[in-house]
Amino acid sequence: xxxxxxxxxxxxxxxxxxxxxxxxxxxxxxxxxxxxxxxxxxxxxxxxxxxxxxxxxxxxxxxxxxxxxxxxxxxxxxxxxxxxxxxxxxxxxxxxxxxxxxxxxxxxxxxxxxxxxxxxxxxxxxxxxxxxxxxxxxxxxxxxxxxxxxxxxxxxxxxxxxxxxxxxxxxxxxxxxxxxxxxxxxxxxxxxxxxxxxxxxxxxxxxxxxxxxxxxxxxxxxxxxxxxxxxxxxxxxxxxxxxxxxxxxxxx
Amino acid sequence: xxxxxxxxxxxxxxxxxxxxxxxxxxxxxxxxxxxxxxxxxxxxxxxxxxxxxxxxxxxxxxxxxxxxxxxxxxxxxxxxxxxxxxxxxxxxxxxxxxxxxxxxxxxxxxxxxxxxxxxxxxxxxxxxxxxxxxxxxxxxxxxxxxxxxxxxxxxxxxxxxxxxxxxxxxxxxxxxxxxxxxxxxxxxxxxxxxxxxxxxxxxxxxxxxxxxxxxxxxxxxxxxxxxxxxxxxxxxxxxxxxxx
Numbered sequence: 464x465x466x467x468x469x470x471x472x473x474x475x476x477x478x479x480x481x482x483x484x485x486x487x488x489x490x491x492x493x494x495x496x497x498x499x500x501x502x503x504x505x506x507x508x509x510x511x512x513x514x515x516x517x518x519x520x521x522x523x524x525x526x527x528x529x530x531x532x533x534x535x536x537x538x539x540x541x542x543x544x545x546x547x548x549x550x551x552x553x554x555x556x557x558x559x560x561x562x563x564x565x566x567x568x569x570x571x572x573x574x575x576x577x578x579x580x581x582x583x584x585x586x587x588x589x590x591x592x593x594x595x596x597x598x599x600x601x602x603x604x605x606x607x608x609x610x611x612x613x614x615x616x617x618x619x620x621x622x623x624x625x626x627x628x629x630x631x632x633x634x635x636x637x638x639x640x641x642x643x644x645x646x647x648x649x650x651x652x653x654x655x656x657x658x659x660x661x662x663x664x665x666x667x668x669x670x671x672x673x674x675x676x677x678x679x680x681x682x683x684x685x686x687x688x689x690x691x692x693x694x695x696x697x698x699x700x701x702x703x704x705x706x707x708x709x710x711x712x713x714x715x
Numbered sequence: 716x717x718x719x720x721x722x723x724x725x726x727x728x729x730x731x732x733x734x735x736x737x738x739x740x741x742x743x744x745x746x747x748x749x750x751x752x753x754x755x756x757x758x759x760x761x762x763x764x765x766x767x768x769x770x771x772x773x774x775x776x777x778x779x780x781x782x783x784x785x786x787x788x789x790x791x792x793x794x795x796x797x798x799x800x801x802x803x804x805x806x807x808x809x810x811x812x813x814x815x816x817x818x819x820x821x822x823x824x825x826x827x828x829x830x831x832x833x834x835x836x837x838x839x840x841x842x843x844x845x846x847x848x849x850x851x852x853x854x855x856x857x858x859x860x861x862x863x864x865x866x867x868x869x870x871x872x873x874x875x876x877x878x879x880x881x882x883x884x885x886x887x888x889x890x891x892x893x894x895x896x897x898x899x900x901x902x903x904x905x906x907x908x909x910x911x912x913x914x915x916x917x918x919x920x921x922x923x924x925x926x927x928x929x930x931x932x933x934x935x936x937x938x939x940x941x942x943x944x945x946x947x948x949x950x951x952x953x954x955x956x957x958x959x
Contacts, residue, residue, distance in 0.1 A: 610793065610795055613795065614791060614797060615797075617765055617788070617789045618808060618856075618860070619783050619812055619813065629797065632797070635799075712840055712843055
């Protein structure tokens with residue numbers, strides 16, 4: 464049976480945003496900010512074209528690859544830093560000194576080092592998202608109640624058992640929450656990195672249409688990016704619910 | 716046979732345990748009573764191998780307890796169940812660590828849950844169970860790996876009176892079948908009389924044994940209604956009033 468509640472919730476939000484959009488478009492004359500009916504019409508038409516899906520596919524590939532790399536590196540590193548004091552003492556100063564630096568300013572360096580292709584863009588997104596996952600996971604591991612370690616050790620458990628039975632499952636919700644919240648940041652960074660040195664991706668599509676004063680085309684890209692952001696958030700949400708069932712118990 | 720010889724332990728320069736010695740036979744149970752924070756939990760940690768004594772040693776069957784082992788099960792305060800594992804996974808955890816195959820450990824865990832009167836909740840998470848049910852799961856987990864010694868750290872302290880009495884009976888029933896010796900730490904004199912074949916009274920911190928009582932009525936299901944129980948409780952109360 465399909466759960467209608469999220470569908471209704473999303474429907475209500477889209478309706479409210481649409482109303483606000485319509486009011487704003489009317490107020491601004493409907494050129495710079497097209498009416499939602501025209502923008503959505505153009506978006507639906509674009510969805511029937513191959514070129515839109517090519518841009519969407521390239522952007523989705525960059526975002527998903529970056530998220531997977533960020534999670535694959537930052538989550539295990541967060542586990543290690545949170546649980547091995549000596550390594551944390553060594554790495555934490557690096558992490559916390561560099562955490563406040565706006566990593567996006569390093570994009571030109573990434574482009575010089577990794578070239579104009581996807582690698583620099585993916586690395587940029589992964590770096591920014593990776594910091595969030597790393598810090599959240601590390602803090603999550605440090606907050607684990609020691610009684611759970613005792614619980615496994617008292618049964619004769621080894622370090623490996625503690626890792627498998629306590630550290631990983633207890634840290635997963637923190638890692639997934641950071642990933643879920645990081646989808647918004649990932650898409651924002653994706654837009655920025657696709658504004659440079661590329662002719663593919665939704666970010667390029669938006670900026671190209673903006674340069675040509677094709678505002679309906681620009682909004683097609685914006686709506687496409689919004690759709691991708693919402694989809695990534697929901698995918699991360701579903702993964703979290705699947706991997707951390709105990710966090711989403713009825714009545715909890 | 717469990718033997719503790721002159722166990723002492725300090726934390727941060729403060730003595731917690733001071734020369735604790737006792738022994739426990741293969742079919743005995745020992746209830747240790749003492750004021751809150753006196754060091755009872757520390758004693759159980761030393762006996763389980765989770766912590767090491769500064770001086771003295773404990774032996775189980777002649778082997779020195781210097782690390783945790785499959786022979787000793789401990790039920791921690793607040794049950795020690797892993798919230799991210801289901802009931803059956805929690806009960807089978809010790810067997811999994813021992814390398815018992817998935818099918819066998821699930822079967823054994825299920826049998827143990829049935830024995831503890833908590834069948835049909837296998838797939839649920841601990842947060843969905845009541846305090847009494849969680850405690851039954853914790854007891855099942857401790858018994859399922861067939862230990863040679865059980866340690867219980869105030870296992871029923873957070874339960875209501877009726878649930879507590881029911882679980883005390885359940886624990887005794889399982890003990891009568893298995894005859895696994897256990898050391899129970901409690902601050903309830905009543906619980907000590909119901910579950911302890913011998914009762915050891917500890918002083919306040921640093922904890923040291925100050926009196927040991929034999930409990931001839933141990934194992935009697937209606938011990939609470941006996942003259943001997945009233946007498947023993949009176950003696951215990953008299954002892955602790957002078958100490959705590």
